[in-house]
Structures are given as C-alpha cells and as structure tokens.
Amino acid sequence: MIGGLGGGGFGSAFAGAAGAGLSAALAPQLNSLSKGIAESTGSTLLGNLASNVLASAGGALVGGSAGAATAANADLYNRQLHSKEETLADRLADESGGKYTAQQIDDQMAQMNLTANGQAESGGVRVAVGDQPNDGTNWTPYGVNQAGQQVWAQSLGAGDPNLQAYIVNGAQGSGLTYQATTTGSNPGLFRLPDFVNFQVDYFVGSVWGTFTRDGNSFFGYGVNLGIPNSVGAGVNVSAGYLNTTSVSPGQTNNFAGGYAGGGSALYGGLGGGIMVSPGNGTATVIGFGAGTNVGKTDNPASVGWGFSNDQGKTGIRW
Structure with a gap:
C-alpha cells in the first residue's frame, strides 16, 4: 500500500486513493522541483519538504484532507538509492x-x-x-x-x-x-549452542570446521598443543556458547571468523574449555573426543590458536 488510508469508511478510502493518484501523476515534476531546490540551497531536506507540500496541496484539491495525507505519503516514500x-x-x-x-x-x-x-x-x-x-x-x-x-x-x-x-x-x-532494519532472532540465556565445532588434531597441527547459528560454515587451521605430551592425534566434537545473556544476529559469525584461541581440559573423553576471539568476547565450549598419544602420558589439558575463514551460507540455521 502506498500510503496508510486509515479508517473512516469507503468515502475516506476513495478520497485517499484520489490524492495518491494525483501525486503519482505529478511525481516527475515534483522530483524535478525537489532536485532543483536541493541543488540551489544545498539541502536535500528542503527540496523534499517543498515537493511534499505541493503534493499535499494537490491531493487536497482532489480528495480533501484524506487525499492530502495520502498524496504526501506517496511522494515522501519514494526514495531511491543515491x-x-x-x-x-x-x-x-x-x-x-x-x-x-x-x-x-x-x-x-x-x-x-x-x-x-x-x-x-x-x-x-x-x-x-x-x-x-x-x-x-x-x-x-x-x-x-x-x-x-x-x-x-x-x-x-x-x-x-x-x-x-x-x-x-x-x-x-x-x-x-x-x-540495520532486519535483526532476526535474538536468543536469550537458555538457548541451543551458538556454534558446533568438528576438529582433527595431529601432533601440534589442527584443522576444524565450525557451523554457526547464523547459518554459516567456517574452515580453520592452527596449532593445538597437548599438555604435557604434544606427540599424538585426536578428533573431537564440541558445542560452544558465547558468554553473553543474548546473541544478536551476526554476532556468532563475528566470533567464529578470524583469529581465536583458548584452552580446554579433558577427562574420560568428556571435556570443556574457554575460547577467546579478540574483539568479539569469549565462549564456553563443551564436548567429547578420542585420541592417542605416543607414550604412556595422558594429556588432561591442551591450548591452541588458529584462524578461521567464512565459507558462506549453509542454509541451516537455528
């Protein structure tokens, strides 16, 4: 709908429609007037106001007050990209x-x-x-x-x-x-994971894939050092929660992309840790994994650092 016709029955609606039609007919002249005033005065606002006043007057001649209101709205809401x-x-x-x-x-x-x-x-x-x-x-x-x-x-x-x-x-x-005029969902404190991570470690090298609630996938690589024995290999799956009471759209993608690091502890295949993304806060991570070490020393903890690239939309978001 070009302009809000509001209540008032058929007569008011008809008057509003008549005003909108006149404004549409005069649109090229009004736009030229608006542009000329804007160029002369250096003020886009003055140009738009002058154009709108004339649109309202023309609408009033045809449809009274209802026509004036609708004509003004039709011309006012006619912005194009600069x-x-x-x-x-x-x-x-x-x-x-x-x-x-x-x-x-x-x-x-x-x-x-x-x-x-x-x-x-x-x-x-x-x-x-x-x-x-x-x-x-x-x-x-x-x-x-x-x-x-x-x-x-x-x-x-x-x-x-x-x-x-x-x-x-x-x-x-x-x-x-x-x-921004599109904010999407903003989950609160009790929510599904903000991201899910799949990771493979070998010696001190590490690669991973991350999927975010915003529907994007990330591929990352870096170093992951098992403590105290760095010679080994393993795989793990984890879920992460940003350490905030709510998550705005795009916030998880900002966290998952670029550089990040952190530390984790593992016991009996289950573990948890903290991730840090510079400038984007921290996240708590929980998950499970399996691996093997060269030697008899188990690794109760690990630390790592790496970089992730956004691979685009997956079509899956939550």
Whole structure:
C-alpha cells in the first residue's frame, strides 16, 4: 500500500486513493522541483519538504484532507538509492571477495535506514511512477495509474541480518551511516549452542570446521598443543556458547571468523574449555573426543590458536 488510508469508511478510502493518484501523476515534476531546490540551497531536506507540500496541496484539491495525507505519503516514500550508495555497494562487493554481489548489497541498503549529510531517510519498499528507476535495485511493474503512467514497486527480497551488519561496518568513513532494519532472532540465556565445532588434531597441527547459528560454515587451521605430551592425534566434537545473556544476529559469525584461541581440559573423553576471539568476547565450549598419544602420558589439558575463514551460507540455521 502506498500510503496508510486509515479508517473512516469507503468515502475516506476513495478520497485517499484520489490524492495518491494525483501525486503519482505529478511525481516527475515534483522530483524535478525537489532536485532543483536541493541543488540551489544545498539541502536535500528542503527540496523534499517543498515537493511534499505541493503534493499535499494537490491531493487536497482532489480528495480533501484524506487525499492530502495520502498524496504526501506517496511522494515522501519514494526514495531511491543515491549514486554514492551504488559506488559504496560496488566497493563492498569487491571487498567481500565474491561472498556478496553489488545487487545483493543494493537490495539490503534500500531496506536500511540511512543518514547522510545530517539527513535521515528511512528504509523500506518504495514506489515510483513513469520510467523504471535505475538505482541498482529491482523494480516490479505494479499496474498503471489514472494518468496512464506505469507504477513500479521495489522488489528487495528478504532482509539479511548478516549482510546488513556487513554494510554497517563497511560504510564507516564513507559519509553514509546505515542502521540495520532486519535483526532476526535474538536468543536469550537458555538457548541451543551458538556454534558446533568438528576438529582433527595431529601432533601440534589442527584443522576444524565450525557451523554457526547464523547459518554459516567456517574452515580453520592452527596449532593445538597437548599438555604435557604434544606427540599424538585426536578428533573431537564440541558445542560452544558465547558468554553473553543474548546473541544478536551476526554476532556468532563475528566470533567464529578470524583469529581465536583458548584452552580446554579433558577427562574420560568428556571435556570443556574457554575460547577467546579478540574483539568479539569469549565462549564456553563443551564436548567429547578420542585420541592417542605416543607414550604412556595422558594429556588432561591442551591450548591452541588458529584462524578461521567464512565459507558462506549453509542454509541451516537455528
């Protein structure tokens, strides 16, 4: 729906629809006016306000107060991506190493709240009339208005909390500030494991695979030193919990990626330990494993350090 029609029965709804139709018909002129005022005054906000006042006046002539409100909303909620955002999307796509495309980033940016030059613009699906907008996002034809103009609605897909978090971090220093609008689930203290880890150790070398609640998989490698006897081999499976009362979307991925280390203790095949991810906190790990040592000395403890690479989405999250 372009603008909230609210209550008031059929008459109010009809008046609102009439106002919205007029605003759509005038959209090209209003957009040109808004752009001209913005360029003359250096203020995007003044341009938008002037355009919106005229949209409201035109709507009032056709549909009274209901038409004015709906016309203003139709024109107000007609933001497209700025050219600076498209440039940023291209850069972030390159920096992701193939993990994200510029199109995927464009679609998420259009859903996020943006602050630029001190002006805030809310995210969400937009509408436009006339020619199909060419701002990097997908637009779907949504019928023809009374003026015979094609109406378009953005088709952005589902929000991705991980990608939105990536955009928020990557936009720092660009002059554009984003706020995520898709947060996903935020489990509390009593929850399933935040990640599951499968690890193979040989002598002092170690490799592992990690799966996170956010639906990503990681491959890691590093060193793992058994104490007191480092000559041996083993395998283990463990579950980890971030040491926080709740976990925000993307937080587990941040913890699992990059450098991390820790220590663990084992007794009778069962054990536990603490992992540390610099800048991302700590996690408690519990699990079980089996192995063998050269010699008769058992290893009640181990310490390790390594690096993990994000392998992308698995399609499985919890």
